Amino acid sequence: MKLSPAQQKFILHWGEMGTRWGVNRTVAQIHALLYLSPDPLPAEEIAATLGVARSNVSTSLRELEGWGIVRGVHLLGDRRDHFVSLPDVWEMFRIIAQERKRREVDPTLAVLKECVQLARETSPGDKHMRERLLAMLEFMESMCSLYEEVRSLPTGSLRRFAKLRGQMRRIIPGALSREAAPAASSRANGEPEN
Numbered sequence: 001m002k003l004s005p006a007q008q009k010f011i012l013h014w015g016e017m018g019t020r021w022g023v024n025r026t027v028a029q030i031h032a033l034l035y036l037s038p039d040p041l042p043a044e045e046i047a048a049t050l051g052v053a054r055s056n057v058s059t060s061l062r063e064l065e066g067w068g069i070v071r072g073v074h075l076l077g078d079r080r081d082h083f084v085s086l087p088d089v090w091e092m093f094r095i096i097a098q099e100r101k102r103r104e105v106d107p108t109l110a111v112l113k114e115c116v117q118l119a120r121e122t123s124p125g126d127k128h129m130r131e132r133l134l135a136m137l138e139f140m141e142s143m144c145s146l147y148e149e150v151r152s153l154p155t156g157s158l159r160r161f162a163k164l165r166g167q168m169r170r171i172i173p174g175a176l177s178r179e180a181a182p183a184a185s186s187r188a189n190g191e192p193e194n
Contacts, residue, residue: 001037001041001045001048001049003049007033007036010032010036011029011032011033011036011050012029014028014029014031014032015028015029015032018031024060024063026050026052026056026057026060027060027063027064029050029052030046030050030057030060030061030064030070031064031069031070031085033046033049033050034046034064034070034083034084034085035085035092037084037085040073040075040082040083040084041082041083041084042078042080042081042082042083043057043058043061043080043081043083044080046061046083061083064083064085067095067096067099068095068099069085069086069092069095069096070083070084070085070086071083071084088155090155090158090159091155094151094155094158097147097151098151101144101147105140105144108140109137109140109141109144112133112136112137112140113137115133116130116133116134116137119133
């Protein structure tokens with residue numbers, strides 16, 4: 001498969017970004033190739049297109065299937081497995097976020113809870129440490145709750161929510177910037193603007 005300059009650039013960049021997110025470069029590049037491909041691709045073609053070993057492709061495809069963002073398909077008259085990426089970018093990122101939460105955030109949350117309990121039991125005199133651990137735990141629990149709220153939104157609602165962008169501060173009470181908050185408070189109390 002010959003890649004266009006845009007495909008090459010995207011695949012290379014996706015591989016670089018993958019490494020920054022803790023994902024193997026080849027795994028990310030294979031995902032990018034499948035995401036851009038209009039047709040299902042067999043492992044041999046993926047290996048040839050990206051110039052990587054067939055064994056590396058097999059391992060990477062298993063990882064992507066484990067994440068749930070790539071799946072194997074069969075084509076009539078071809079005994080080889082072919083692979084496709086999820087076409088819906090919103091659903092793909094929803095799955096990636098859920099997997100990252102499960103693999104990274106949930107274990108961290110469990111350890112924080114253990115640390116808070118352990119600090120209460122073994123370090124009653126270290127108020128500073130207990131306060132810091134508790135603040136981190138409360139933050140993580142709040143972010144997890146927010147994530148669960150956003151995750152439960154249907155994709156269409158999530159798209160509309162994301163399009164609000166700068167309008168969210170006007171919709172959410174108390175979300176005005178710190179500089180604008182005193183002025184808004186004065187206006188709400190009927191005081192004239194300066």
